[in-house]
Amino acid sequence: MSMKSKSPSETIAVSTRFVLPHETNTLGKLFGGALLAWMDEIAAVAAHRHSKRVVVTASINNVSFNVPIDLGDIVTLEAKVSRAFNSSMEVIIDVSIEDRITGAKKPSNQAIYTFVAVDQNGGPINVPEIVPETEEEKKRFDAALRRKQLSLILAGKMKPSEATELKLLFEEK
Numbered sequence: 001m002s003m004k005s006k007s008p009s010e011t012i013a014v015s016t017r018f019v020l021p022h023e024t025n026t027l028g029k030l031f032g033g034a035l036l037a038w039m040d041e042i043a044a045v046a047a048h049r050h051s052k053r054v055v056v057t058a059s060i061n062n063v064s065f066n067v068p069i070d071l072g073d074i075v076t077l078e079a080k081v082s083r084a085f086n087s088s089m090e091v092i093i094d095v096s097i098e099d100r101i102t103g104a105k106k107p108s109n110q111a112i113y114t115f116v117a118v119d120q121n122g123g124p125i126n127v128p129e130i131v132p133e134t135e136e137e138k139k140r141f142d143a144a145l146r147r148k149q150l151s152l153i154l155a156g157k158m159k160p161s162e163a164t165e166l167k168l169l170f171e172e173k
């Protein structure tokens with residue numbers, strides 16, 4: 001298996017869907033859980049494109065539902081690996097709604113998922129590095145380490161004292 005580094009753009013996965021009646025609540029708005037599942041699926045494709053391994057969702061962070069999504073809306077999800085660590089990968093999913101008349105896309109929400117590449121026994125296995133290229137990719141890459149530390153602290157898997165990158169955020173400049 002090649003461990004050659006890759007750029008985030010090589011991992012992009014895109015999915016476009018129509019919001020159907022069985023995915024909405026009684027006000028005709030998309031269920032949050034349906035959107036979570038769509039994001040999980042497309043993010044797994046991006047993580048797979050990067051690692052070429054079976055990937056499992058390790059954590060879901062930073063999900064916000066800022067804009068209600070209506071029945072009949074056309075929703076586009078774009079997933080991209082922002083950083084790879086040892087076996088884990090951070091994937092950012094940007095969701096937008098398409099204006100039904102002009103076709104212009106308006107951002108609706110964003111989520112950040114962590115996937116872990118696993119072997120046949122479900123044990124973590126190393127993945128290639130990600131080398132960011134654009135300014136936005138570089139920012140997301142840098143912030144990914146802080147988010148990993150925060151996620152591990154919240155999961156009780158890291159002591160706050162070990163979260164060196166995260167602590168820097170709180171230090172006075």
Ligand SMILES: CC(C)(COP(=O)(O)OP(=O)(O)OC[C@H]1O[C@@H](n2cnc3c(N)ncnc32)[C@H](O)[C@@H]1OP(=O)(O)O)[C@@H](O)C(=O)NCCC(=O)NCCS
Pocket residue numbers: 056057058059084085086087088089114116118122123124148151152155157
């Ligand atoms: C994800 C899983 C493989 C991690 O296994 P583990 O025994 O915790 O393994 P490790 O402690 O070695 O962690 C593996 C990687 O996951 C990362 N990780 C684990 N929990 C994490 C969390 N809550 N947030 C962010 N990263 C996490 C670790 O930092 C490590 O990353 P690295 O190898 O890049 O440094 C394991 O917990 C699992 O199989 N979970 C179920 C996954 C699943 O079924 N998902 C679908 C939901 S139904």
